Amino acid sequence: MSKQINVALIGNPNTGKTSVFNALTGLNQKVGNYPGITVEKKEGVCKLPRGVKAHIIDLPGTYSLNASSLDENVVIELLLNKNDKDFPDLAVVVSDVENLKRNLLLYTQIKDLEIPTILVINMADRMAYKGISLDLEYLETHLKTKIALVSTRKNQGIDKLKNLISNYKDLSISHCIDLSEIDPAYFKNLQSAFPNQLIYKLWLVITQDVNFGKTDRNEIDAVANFKTKSKNDLKRLQQKETIKRYQFINDVLKKGQTIDVANAKDLRMRLDRVITHKIWGYAIFFIILLTIFQAIYDWSSVPMDFIDTTFAAFSEWTKNQLPNGAFTNLLTEGIIPGLGGIVIFIPQIAFLFLFISVLEESGYMSRVVFLMDRLMRRFGLSGKSIVPLISGTACAIPAIMATRNIENWKERLITILVTPFITCSARLPVYLIIISLVIPEGRFIGLSYQALTLMFLYLLGFGTAVLSAYILNKVLKIKSKTFFVVEMPNYKLPLLKNVALTVLEKTKSFVFGAGKIILAISIILWFLASFGPGENFNNAEEITKKAYSTENLTSEELQQKIASHKLEHSFIGIIGQAIEPAISPLGYDWKIGIAIISSFAAREVFVGTLATIYSVGNDDEDTIKNRMAGEVNPILGGPLFNFASGISLLLFYAFAMQCMSTLAVVKRETNTWKWPVLQLIIMSVFAYIVALIAFQLLK
Amino acid sequence: MNTIIQNILVVIAIILALGFFIKKLFLKNQKSKKECGGGDNCGCH
Numbered sequence: 001m002s003k004q005i006n007v008a009l010i011g012n013p014n015t016g017k018t019s020v021f022n023a024l025t026g027l028n029q030k031v032g033n034y035p036g037i038t039v040e041k042k043e044g045v046c047k048l049p050r051g052v053k054a055h056i057i058d059l060p061g062t063y064s065l066n067a068s069s070l071d072e073n074v075v076i077e078l079l080l081n082k083n084d085k086d087f088p089d090l091a092v093v094v095s096d097v098e099n100l101k102r103n104l105l106l107y108t109q110i111k112d113l114e115i116p117t118i119l120v121i122n123m124a125d126r127m128a129y130k131g132i133s134l135d136l137e138y139l140e141t142h143l144k145t146k147i148a149l150v151s152t153r154k155n156q157g158i159d160k161l162k163n164l165i166s167n168y169k170d171l172s173i174s175h176c177i178d179l180s181e182i183d184p185a186y187f188k189n190l191q192s193a194f195p196n197q198l199i200y201k202l203w204l205v206i207t208q209d210v211n212f213g214k215t216d217r218n219e220i221d222a223v224a225n226f227k228t229k230s231k232n233d234l235k236r237l238q239q240k241e242t243i244k245r246y247q248f249i250n251d252v253l254k255k256g257q258t259i260d261v262a263n264a265k266d267l268r269m270r271l272d273r274v275i276t277h278k279i280w281g282y283a284i285f286f287i288i289l290l291t292i293f294q295a296i297y298d299w300s301s302v303p304m305d306f307i308d309t310t311f312a313a314f315s316e317w318t319k320n321q322l323p324n325g326a327f328t329n330l331l332t333e334g335i336i337p338g339l340g341g342i343v344i345f346i347p348q349i350a351f352l353f354l355f356i357s358v359l360e361e362s363g364y365m366s367r368v369v370f371l372m373d374r375l376m377r378r379f380g381l382s383g384k385s386i387v388p389l390i391s392g393t394a395c396a397i398p399a400i401m402a403t404r405n406i407e408n409w410k411e412r413l414i415t416i417l418v419t420p421f422i423t424c425s426a427r428l429p430v431y432l433i434i435i436s437l438v439i440p441e442g443r444f445i446g447l448s449y450q451a452l453t454l455m456f457l458y459l460l461g462f463g464t465a466v467l468s469a470y471i472l473n474k475v476l477k478i479k480s481k482t483f484f485v486v487e488m489p490n491y492k493l494p495l496l497k498n499v500a501l502t503v504l505e506k507t508k509s510f511v512f513g514a515g516k517i518i519l520a521i522s523i524i525l526w527f528l529a530s531f532g533p534g535e536n537f538n539n540a541e542e543i544t545k546k547a548y549s550t551e552n553l554t555s556e557e558l559q560q561k562i563a564s565h566k567l568e569h570s571f572i573g574i575i576g577q578a579i580e581p582a583i584s585p586l587g588y589d590w591k592i593g594i595a596i597i598s599s600f601a602a603r604e605v606f607v608g609t610l611a612t613i614y615s616v617g618n619d620d621e622d623t624i625k626n627r628m629a630g631e632v633n634p635i636l637g638g639p640l641f642n643f644a645s646g647i648s649l650l651l652f653y654a655f656a657m658q659c660m661s662t663l664a665v666v667k668r669e670t671n672t673w674k675w676p677v678l679q680l681i682i683m684s685v686f687a688y689i690v691a692l693i694a695f696q697l698l699k
Numbered sequence: 700m701n702t703i704i705q706n707i708l709v710v711i712a713i714i715l716a717l718g719f720f721i722k723k724l725f726l727k728n729q730k731s732k733k734e735c736g737g738g739d740n741c742g743c744h
Contacts, residue, residue: 323705326702326705326708327706327712520719521716524720601720
């Protein structure tokens, strides 16, 4: 009786591996558990030509040999342990024709274990729908194996697979990649410490604590003075290994696989063909952006007005309920207006994240990343920079942290340096209040000027980031680019629960994160604006009355003059007037100057600061917007927030590095103060110059 | 609420606000290590 062949069926989840198993074994199968664990073990017998039998094990689905779960660990333990009774004579790697690139990662790993391997490309019946064609001969040569093109749904290719299994001894066991190339010195040491072991097996043992034979990581440390690397270094080498494998797979598939999107017939491909089209794709994205910004304005105006008037009324109510005194003033002129300055933006922030969340959930965002990748490559950035740049629309901090998966240091540095140009949610309150003050409410083909301005500012931030990356790319000279793999998920209807949770979490994080800083700044600003040194402040009432004794002012007008005089001679007034000469060419007064300085803690503090400064000494029940609209330019006369100064402020905030947390994170990620300091100086100077030019041209 | 109590409350509020900024500026790294890298709750606003 001939020997039974041990065959392991291995593959990524959802590749139809179990269907292949069923097609091979028919009813000759049994289900059990792997010893000691509850992972299901499926075995069966397959009758092959010439009376040969194959004992087939359907191993749990795994994406790679870098195990992260018990199921995946089962696969690795079996493949590394030659003494196991189930150790395969042959591995059959099942892949899905639609995800060949991702599936081949596991294939190259198994191949490098020197186990005879057959590649099954399943779901072959989908090829026509997807416009996929394969050069099997080319693939077999370069993947150094035999390939069975199978469709279990149509029962095609199973006989060929059986034939290949019975002739498994003819299969090559040569490697796909030379592992030692990723760190020659390290792997040379490893090989000389264990001359009789397969280097890739040793590597898997070291990286994954999987025991095989008598060698384990502890022994590797002890024997022959072999020094293994730190966990971080090992992880870095593992990443390099994965990149090298994908480079190999990309090279093979470049010629071995053709995807003709124009010939694709299924709905997803049809949608993708339009949505990722080199012209229509961008046009659709542009229209979606327009719709989002228009909706943000149209839908949130009612709740915003409601919040604004509620806070003004609440401040007035508090003043009437509490006895007169410093603490009452702190509440009504400092804390309540300051907090109102941030709460008012909840509707717009919530709507923005609602749209982003819907786009993410529906699968459209992955297509945007793909579109942007195509665009960014022209400016010298790789696709891996896109994820940080897109997440920078929420906040630059996690975006900069997300650059950690960019292996190339210069590419990572450029991404870190340009990310703060992306319009983050903290800029939104500043943009919204200034736009509402200086941009008229008219419409152009149904789109409001205000929404168009907001969208322009988002595009301006993105454009500046890309352009800066291009310049930095020329200066820093990146030689090699990292690879970026993005899997396009299927389109689906967004789950209401997921969308609601995202909106809630993001809005909460925005309000509570900013709220704490704004609360603290409001208290300090109120103190600085309510007290001052010298006669000018303490005798403000007498001085003002004397100055206006000849004019017939009403009592209300006189009170306003006194409040204004006190504010000018308060601590904050003195500081503000000291910096006024530097900012007056930009069209700003000292109050805006104070708001710019305090918003260095966080950009959104700008609105809260102005709300607090304008409230001190003011008894009117008025909204923040109305108070800002009523401010008069002390030098030029007319409204302080006019078109020229408004545009100048918008541009200043679009380009300035007004965020100390971002600078701290850049320092931590680059491990030096050089880059954040350069970033701060260049961005601030650039913002100042642009704002200056804008004001001088438009005034 | 008389004037003295109001003044005391104001002083407490100012001390708390200053304390918040001192903590944010000088003890920032501890907070960052704990919360950054995940969601957006990284203390950046």
